[in-house]
Amino acid sequence: MERLKMFINGEWVESSNGEAIDVKNPSSGEVIASIPCGTKEDVSSAVEAAKKAFHDEEWRKVNPHERGDLLFAIADKLKANRDELAKLETIDVGKPLAQGYADVDAAIRYFRFYGGAADKVMGDTIPIEDGLIDYVVREPVGVTAHIIPWNYPIQIISRSVAAAIAMGNTVVVKSAEDTPMTANKLTEYFAELGLPNGVFNHITGYGFEAGAALSGHPSVNHVTFTGSVQTGVAVAQAATANVVPVTLELGGKSPNIVFADCDVEKTVDGVVRAIIQNAGQTCSAGSRLLIEESFKDEFLGKVVNRFKSLEVNAGIEDKDIGPILNEKQFNRVMEFVELAKAEGQIVTGGNRVHVDGYEGGYYLEPTIIDGVSPESKLAQEEIFGPVLTVFTFKDTKEALELANSTEYGLVTGIWTKDINRAHYLASRIDAGQVFVNNYGAGGGVQMPFGGYRKSGFGREKGWIALYNYTVVKNVAIKYGD
Ligand code: NAD
Numbered sequence: 001m002e003r004l005k006m007f008i009n010g011e012w013v014e015s016s017n018g019e020a021i022d023v024k025n026p027s028s029g030e031v032i033a034s035i036p037c038g039t040k041e042d043v044s045s046a047v048e049a050a051k052k053a054f055h056d057e058e059w060r061k062v063n064p065h066e067r068g069d070l071l072f073a074i075a076d077k078l079k080a081n082r083d084e085l086a087k088l089e090t091i092d093v094g095k096p097l098a099q100g101y102a103d104v105d106a107a108i109r110y111f112r113f114y115g116g117a118a119d120k121v122m123g124d125t126i127p128i129e130d131g132l133i134d135y136v137v138r139e140p141v142g143v144t145a146h147i148i149p150w151n152y153p154i155q156i157i158s159r160s161v162a163a164a165i166a167m168g169n170t171v172v173v174k175s176a177e178d179t180p181m182t183a184n185k186l187t188e189y190f191a192e193l194g195l196p197n198g199v200f201n202h203i204t205g206y207g208f209e210a211g212a213a214l215s216g217h218p219s220v221n222h223v224t225f226t227g228s229v230q231t232g233v234a235v236a237q238a239a240t241a242n243v244v245p246v247t248l249e250l251g252g253k254s255p256n257i258v259f260a261d262c263d264v265e266k267t268v269d270g271v272v273r274a275i276i277q278n279a280g281q282t283c284s285a286g287s288r289l290l291i292e293e294s295f296k297d298e299f300l301g302k303v304v305n306r307f308k309s310l311e312v313n314a315g316i317e318d319k320d321i322g323p324i325l326n327e328k329q330f331n332r333v334m335e336f337v338e339l340a341k342a343e344g345q346i347v348t349g350g351n352r353v354h355v356d357g358y359e360g361g362y363y364l365e366p367t368i369i370d371g372v373s374p375e376s377k378l379a380q381e382e383i384f385g386p387v388l389t390v391f392t393f394k395d396t397k398e399a400l401e402l403a404n405s406t407e408y409g410l411v412t413g414i415w416t417k418d419i420n421r422a423h424y425l426a427s428r429i430d431a432g433q434v435f436v437n438n439y440g441a442g443g444g445v446q447m448p449f450g451g452y453r454k455s456g457f458g459r460e461k462g463w464i465a466l467y468n469y470t471v472v473k474n475v476a477i478k479y480g481d
Contacts, residue, residue: 074190
């Protein structure tokens with residue numbers, strides 16, 4: 001069993017209290033590693049090291065294009081270790097191996113995208129009057145904190161850390177206590193770069209301890225958080241006390257809206273993929289299926305057939321669906337399944353699956369729920385499992401009302417050949433991303449991603465995310481007599 005360490009101020013360290021947390025493989029329940037249980041003191045050491053590194057001339061003198069080169073070097077290391085990393089992500093998170101590869105590939109693309117952007121974020125000059133030059137520069141914010149959820153660790157760390165380093169900030173990452181393995185590898189790659197001490201720091205440990213200390217630390221200048229709404233609110237409150245901006249990527253209850261004129265086979269495929277990816281433990285999972293009423297029997301029948309053909313197995317076996325993260329998450333999902341039995345019907349699935357050789361994992365049949373009201377918890381709350389809830393609509397107006405009827409607003413899929421309808425809905429849907437006749441557009445490294453309402457605020461991914469990690473300064477210079 002591997003004993004991992006944290007990385008603070010250029011050194012690999014244990015927790016200051018010597019305590020450790022076991023890390024399990026969700027597919028089998030086996031303990032695969034242990035991580036230091038980072039304390040408030042450890043967080044303070046990391047943040048102070050990052051603050052010192054930010055203000056030291058050494059890091060400041062690394063030019064933008066050189067920061068880009070550093071990020072390209074990380075991309076190269078990720079690529080060189082692609083097989084190992086994909087396997088590690090699969091063992092750590094439980095997702096099928098092909099999804100582990102997809103996540104590593106996305107991480108590589110984030111480092112390349114933001115590496116290329118490092119010397120291309122420009123300022124402005126503003127015409128005011130003769131004898132006055134006014135210009136606007138975007139400077140780095142300072143110490144940036146990155147609090148990571150367990151479901152897509154390598155992707156989510158990469159997207160925000162690459163953007164922050166590109167803009168010249170220093171970084172403290174708090175990885176998820178359940179899935180720290182690829183974060184540890186990425187830390188190794190950063191350690192090998194020979195950056196000035198304190199530019200990149202990685203804390204492991206519990207959210208209530210290390211995460212809370214990081215989000216409330218007075219020397220942090222920006223917090224990027226991805227996780228649940230409840231924790232996001234706590235993080236925002238802690239940061240607000242220090243007048244520190246936050247970027248929040250929270251949950252979703254994203255709909256796929258299916259009209260009778262859609263391309264049926266492609267739509268079935270898109271709808272199924274949108275909910276089974278990472279066993280439904282995806283913030284942007286398409287967890288609500290809204291079908292045009294007249295088309296329901298035909299379309300739902302095809303989705304049910306596809307669900308019945310899906311294979312559930314350990315991540316490393318690379319079938320369609322892996323395990324739920326752990327017993328606690330599984331029990332939470334099963335509470336929703338029991339509620340569905342009371343309020344509506346289980347169309348297919350709903351039972352635990354016992355996988356030979358992986359008895360310690362918590363697996364669930366892909367599940368479809370029908371017959372519940374749009375006000376039900378099943379329609380409103382994130383289930384975070386391979387569970388799809390079905391509704392019908394009569395016309396575009398009702399489809400729109402249903403789509404916008406939750407507190408979330410992360411992603412929406414629209415499936416129709418009617419371009420007018422697609423544009424109209426895209427303009428009226430409250431979601432940070434709208435996909436027409438696709439869902440996800442191949443991972444979306446370049447596309448702004450984030451939520452309306454309780455799905456969060458601020459945007460990650462794409463060019464726009466670079467601005468999270470800059471602060472605007474205006475300089476006005478008077479010249480002449
Ligand atoms: P979580 O909120 O429990 O934990 C996220 C991170 O916050 C972890 O690192 C955790 O240790 C830390 N944390 C916990 N309590 C904290 C506190 N009081 N202060 C500071 N940090 C704390 O979420 P999770 O269970 O890891 O992830 C699942 C949730 O994340 C789902 O709701 C999902 O929708 C959401 N999510 C959103 C996105 C997105 O981009 N919108 C991506 C992935 C996951």
